[in-house]
Amino acid sequence: MEANTPLEIVIVGGGTAGWMVATALVSGLRPHQARVRLVESDDIATVGVGEATIPAMRDYNRFVGIDEVEMLRATNGTFKLGIEFLDWGFKGSNYHHPFGVHGQSIGGAGFHHQWNRARLAGHDFDIEDFSYAIAASRADRFEFPNPNPEAIDSTYSYAYHFDASLYAKFLRKVAESRGLKRTEGKVVDVTLDGASGDVASITLASGEVVKGDFFVDCTGFRGLLIGQTLNSPFEDWTHWLPCDRAWAVPCARAGRFTPFTRSTAREAGWQWRIPLQHRTGNGYVYSSAHISDDEAAAVLLANLDGEALDDPRQVKFKAGRRTASWTCNVMAAGLSSGFLEPLESTSIYLIQIAVMNLLKLFPGKRVEPALVEDFNRRVDMEYDRVRDFLILHYHANTRTDGTLWKQCREMPIPDSLREKLELFRHRGHAPNYRDGLFAMPSWISVLLGQGVTPRGYDPMADNAPLAQTLAELERQRAAITRRVPAMPSHAEFIDRHCA
Numbered sequence: 221m222e223a224n225t226p227l228e229i230v231i232v233g234g235g236t237a238g239w240m241v242a243t244a245l246v247s248g249l250r251p252h253q254a255r256v257r258l259v260e261s262d263d264i265a266t267v268g269v270g271e272a273t274i275p276a277m278r279d280y281n282r283f284v285g286i287d288e289v290e291m292l293r294a295t296n297g298t299f300k301l302g303i304e305f306l307d308w309g310f311k312g313s314n315y316h317h318p319f320g321v322h323g324q325s326i327g328g329a330g331f332h333h334q335w336n337r338a339r340l341a342g343h344d345f346d347i348e349d350f351s352y353a354i355a356a357s358r359a360d361r362f363e364f365p366n367p368n369p370e371a372i373d374s375t376y377s378y379a380y381h382f383d384a385s386l387y388a389k390f391l392r393k394v395a396e397s398r399g400l401k402r403t404e405g406k407v408v409d410v411t412l413d414g415a416s417g418d419v420a421s422i423t424l425a426s427g428e429v430v431k432g433d434f435f436v437d438c439t440g441f442r443g444l445l446i447g448q449t450l451n452s453p454f455e456d457w458t459h460w461l462p463c464d465r466a467w468a469v470p471c472a473r474a475g476r477f478t479p480f481t482r483s484t485a486r487e488a489g490w491q492w493r494i495p496l497q498h499r500t501g502n503g504y505v506y507s508s509a510h511i512s513d514d515e516a517a518a519v520l521l522a523n524l525d526g527e528a529l530d531d532p533r534q535v536k537f538k539a540g541r542r543t544a545s546w547t548c549n550v551m552a553a554g555l556s557s558g559f560l561e562p563l564e565s566t567s568i569y570l571i572q573i574a575v576m577n578l579l580k581l582f583p584g585k586r587v588e589p590a591l592v593e594d595f596n597r598r599v600d601m602e603y604d605r606v607r608d609f610l611i612l613h614y615h616a617n618t619r620t621d622g623t624l625w626k627q628c629r630e631m632p633i634p635d636s637l638r639e640k641l642e643l644f645r646h647r648g649h650a651p652n653y654r655d656g657l658f659a660m661p662s663w664i665s666v667l668l669g670q671g672v673t674p675r676g677y678d679p680m681a682d683n684a685p686l687a688q689t690l691a692e693l694e695r696q697r698a699a700i701t702r703r704v705p706a707m708p709s710h711a712e713f714i715d716r717h718c719a
């Protein structure tokens with residue numbers, strides 16, 4: 221192989237992962253750097269779920285040059301300002317994980333420290349009243365954030381909900397228009413290079429042999445290359461995240477047209493509600509050790525806000541990740557690299573992370589081990605952080621129904637999460653990563669929402685007189701209350717821009 225010929229990249233799988241990877245590669249690489257081909261089988265269905273995202277997806281769109289309004293039109297999409305959690309900490313509790321901050325810093329100390337200082341002094345402000353994203357969510361309103369960073373309506377971000385099957389079709393059009401070659405065909409055999417152990421080629425049912433320098437495994441839970449062929453081990457996290465099945469069903473659009481995802485805790489798991497333009501997506505994620513499949517389906521169907529439009533469809537899964545998502549000349553993206561339940565809509569983000577890191581560490585024809593190590597370290601870190609964040613939702617609960625909740629409350633948690641909980645309880649210190657998930661406001665909203673309250677606050681907060689803090693809290697709350705009613709409703713905004 222010559223060093224200066226383009227890298228031949230073969231992506232196997234055409235679900236959300238395959239098409240996101242394909243679109244990013246053909247957008248980020250020039251023809252002299254790589255030739256990208258995608259193989260997918262019409263006989264093997266995609267998982268077909270995965271309809272809620274997080275704001276990082278806007279970076280993906282910017283990188284590949286996708287116009288979000290065009291994307292939302294093509295996928296019957298809507299906007300998302302965060303997630304509403306019902307009954308999670310205890311039955312009857314309600315909190316939002318908003319995309320945006322709670323308040324602005326006062327006297328040089330972080331806002332939540334000043335809020336907590338006021339609370340401990342007996343002034344009971346609701347922290348959610350200081351989030352613009354939450355105020356807009358409660359009012360079912362949406363517009364793009366104000367680009368002026370001084371404005372109160374610049375203090376939030378947003379993501380999308382969309383129809384997963386339409387999204388893959390949309391990306392396919394984009395990728396093919398930029399030179400991607402697609403082949404329909406089922407992979408029936410994989411040939412390894414005897415000397416290196418790399419994947420040399422795949423054989424399709426038609427008999428065609430597709431050779432490549434580098435392969436991306438997007439074959440979903442099967443993990444055809446990374447797992448079945450290269451045996452990259454799977455680290456099982458079921459002991460921390462016991463939900464292992466979901467029923468999914470669409471229903472007619474009814475009730476509120478919310479600019480947020482709703483997650484309602486149930487006896488053996490939780491139910492999602494995702495509003496799209498033409499229907500509402502619903503699902504019950506549950507632990508099969510705590511409820512039967514039939515009961516779970518019945519619970520889901522009894523809790524829809526419109527008529528079911530199809531029979532419920534079951535998906536089985538296991539929480540965990542590959543110990544090496546990149547092994548030899550194969551990188552896994554999507555469900556083949558690992559699975560974390562959709563509670564915080566992070567799987568599509570993890571696909572984005574994988575392909576952006578692949579571009580950053582782009583290999584030559586011979587893969588340097590240092591690239592592989594660095595890639596796996598970055599991907600592992602992202603998985604591990606999301607894992608801790610998800611476990612927090614289950615662990616910090618005082619629910620009295622169902623054995624699932626008692627089990628999660630009493631289970632040993634990872635040390636990395638235990639430390640975070642102790643730091644937050646001590647003086648409200650929350651993780652503040654330079655990049656990656658989750659940002660401090662997210663941790664604060666879920667920690668407080670799940671009932672974890674700090675005993676103290678950052679001593680810096682005392683630099684401002686308490687009276688000044690209280691006046692500033694009143695001012696910030698009033699600014700949000702005044703501005704939100706001027707926003708269009710989510711439905712009006714969609715009708716005007718992306719229907």
Ligand SMILES: Cc1cc2nc3c(=O)[nH]c(=O)nc-3n(C[C@H](O)[C@H](O)[C@H](O)COP(=O)(O)OP(=O)(O)OC[C@H]3O[C@@H](n4cnc5c(N)ncnc54)[C@H](O)[C@@H]3O)c2cc1C
Nearest residue numbers: 233234235236237266267270272407440554555562567568
């Ligand atoms: C219940 C549930 C809810 C979810 N909700 C969300 C969410 O809200 N937000 C989010 O970000 N993520 C969510 N996810 C995750 C999300 O659905 C996936 O990350 C995403 O769809 C990517 O799937 P995939 O492309 O890896 O796999 P799949 O969709 O399974 O695609 C696999 C592809 O590989 C092909 N293939 C397989 N074997 C072969 C073969 N032998 N030859 C040729 N082709 C083959 C198939 O034809 C298919 O095209 C959810 C997942 C589940 C299970």
